[in-house]
Amino acid sequence: MDAYKSSVDFAEATAFLSHACYEQDKMALRATLKNKSILSGLLSRLSSCSSHGRVCVSPVLVAQRRNNSTSPKLKVDFNQSTGVAVMHMQNPPVNSLSLGFLTEFCIAVEKLEMDKSCRGLILTSSQPKVFSAGLDIMDMYGKKLEQYEEFWRAVQEMWLKLYSSNMVTIAAINGSSPAGGCLMSLSCDYRIMADNPRYSIGFNETQFGIVVPVWCKEAMTTIVGHRNTELTLELGLLYNPSDALKIGLVDQLVPEDQVLATATKTMTKWLAIPDHARRITKSMMRKPTIDKIMSIREADMQQYISFISKDSTQKMLGTYLEMLKKKRG
Numbered sequence: 628m629d630a631y632k633s634s635v636d637f638a639e640a641t642a643f644l645s646h647a648c649y650e651q652d653k654m655a656l657r658a659t660l661k662n663k664s665i666l667s668g669l670l671s672r673l674s675s676c677s678s679h680g681r682v683c684v685s686p687v688l689v690a691q692r693r694n695n696s697t698s699p700k701l702k703v704d705f706n707q708s709t710g711v712a713v714m715h716m717q718n719p720p721v722n723s724l725s726l727g728f729l730t731e732f733c734i735a736v737e738k739l740e741m742d743k744s745c746r747g748l749i750l751t752s753s754q755p756k757v758f759s760a761g762l763d764i765m766d767m768y769g770k771k772l773e774q775y776e777e778f779w780r781a782v783q784e785m786w787l788k789l790y791s792s793n794m795v796t797i798a799a800i801n802g803s804s805p806a807g808g809c810l811m812s813l814s815c816d817y818r819i820m821a822d823n824p825r826y827s828i829g830f831n832e833t834q835f836g837i838v839v840p841v842w843c844k845e846a847m848t849t850i851v852g853h854r855n856t857e858l859t860l861e862l863g864l865l866y867n868p869s870d871a872l873k874i875g876l877v878d879q880l881v882p883e884d885q886v887l888a889t890a891t892k893t894m895t896k897w898l899a900i901p902d903h904a905r906r907i908t909k910s911m912m913r914k915p916t917i918d919k920i921m922s923i924r925e926a927d928m929q930q931y932i933s934f935i936s937k938d939s940t941q942k943m944l945g946t947y948l949e950m951l952k953k954k955r956g
C-alpha cells in the first residue's frame with residue numbers, strides 16, 4: 628500500500644506540475660513534495676485508481692491540455708488529426724536523464740496520457756548521435772541521501788509512466804542508448820533503431836561497478852529472455868544495432884534518416900487496432916510486472932540509497948566520470 632501511495636505522490640505532483648511549467652513552480656512543488664503533512668492533505672483530495680495496470684490520478688489535479696508545448700528539455704509536437712505526439716528529447720549534450728529532465732518527462736507524459744485524443748507517443752532525440760546517455764551520473768555522485776531519494780523516485784516514476792502507458796509508445800532510437808536510455812526504450816511497445824554501427828544500446832552498468840535495479844532486470848527478461856538478460860547484465864554489454872536486433876532488444880533497423888518516418892508509419896499500423904482491445908491486452912501482458920515492482924518500490928528505494936551512497940560505489944562512479952571527461956580532453 629505504501630509503495631502504491633508513493634507512486635501516487637509523484638504522479639499527483641507531476642500532474643500538478645503540469646499547471647506549473649516553469650522552474651520556480653517546479654522548485655516550489657518539489658519542496659512541497661518533501662513536506663509530508665502538506666502532501667497528506669493533498670493526498671486526501673486525490674482519488675486514485677488503478678486501471679489495467681496503469682496508475683492514474685484524479686482529473687481534478689490534471690492540467691488542461693496544451694498542444695505543442697515547448698519546455699527547455701523536451702519538445703512535444705502533438706498532431707490532433709492523427710492523435711500522435713512526438714516527444715523530442717533535447718537535454719544537451721547527451722540527453723542524460725537528470726532529475727530536472729525526468730521531472731519534465733513525467734509531466735509531459737502525464738499530460739498526454741490524460742488527453743483522450745492522444746493515442747500514440749513517439750519518443751526520439753534532438754541530439755545528434757545520442758538517443759539518451761542514461762541516468763545522469765552527476766545526480767548519483769556526491770549528493771545527500773535525500774537527493775538520492777528524490778532522484779530515484781523520479782527514475783522509478785519515469786519507468787512506471789512509460790511502461791504502464793495506455794498510449795501506443797514507440798521509441799525512435801536515432802543514436803546510442805546505453806543503460807537508462809535502453810531502459811527508457813524497453814518500456815515502449817516497439818523499438819526502431821538507426822542502422823549505424825557506431826551506435827550502441829544495452830546495459831553497461833556492471834562495467835563501471837553498479838547494478839541495474841531488479842525491475843529493470845524483470846522488464847528486460849520479458850523482452851529478450853533469461854539468458855540474454857543474464858549475459859547483458861552480468862557482462863555489462865552494449866550491442867551494435869544488428870546484434871541488438873538479433874537478440875530482440877530492438878524490433879527493427881532502418882537507415883538513420885528514416886527512423887522517425889518509419890516510427891510514424893508503424894504508429895499508424897498500431898493505431899488501426901481498436902484501442903480498448905489493444906490496451907487490455909497490453910495490460911494483461913505488463914500488469915504482473917508492474918504489480919511486482921509496485922510491491923517492492925520502497926525496498927528498491929532503500930536498496931538504491933544504500934548502494935549508491937557507499938564509499939566504494941562513489942569511488943567507482945568518480946573514476947567513471949573522470950574517464951568520460953578524459954575521453955574528450
Ligand SMILES: CC/C=C\CCC/C=C/C(=O)SCCNC(=O)CCNC(=O)[C@H](O)C(C)(C)COP(=O)(O)OP(=O)(O)OC[C@H]1O[C@@H](n2cnc3c(N)ncnc32)[C@H](O)[C@@H]1OP(=O)(O)O
Nearest residue numbers: 723760761762763764765803806807838840931934951952
Ligand atoms: C541498486 C541500483 C543501483 C544503481 C542503478 C543505477 C542504474 C544506472 C543506470 C545508468 O543509466 S548510469 C549511466 C550510464 N551511462 C553511460 O555509461 C553512458 C556514458 N556516456 C557515453 O558512453 C557517451 O557519452 C555517449 C552517450 C556514447 C555519447 O558519446 P559522445 O562522444 O557523443 O559524448 P561524450 O562521451 O563526449 O559526452 C559528452 C559529455 O556528456 C557527459 N556525459 C556522458 N554521459 C553522461 C551521463 N550518463 N551522465 C552525466 N554526464 C554524462 C560526458 O562526461 C561529457 O561531459 P563533458 O562535456 O563535461 O566532458
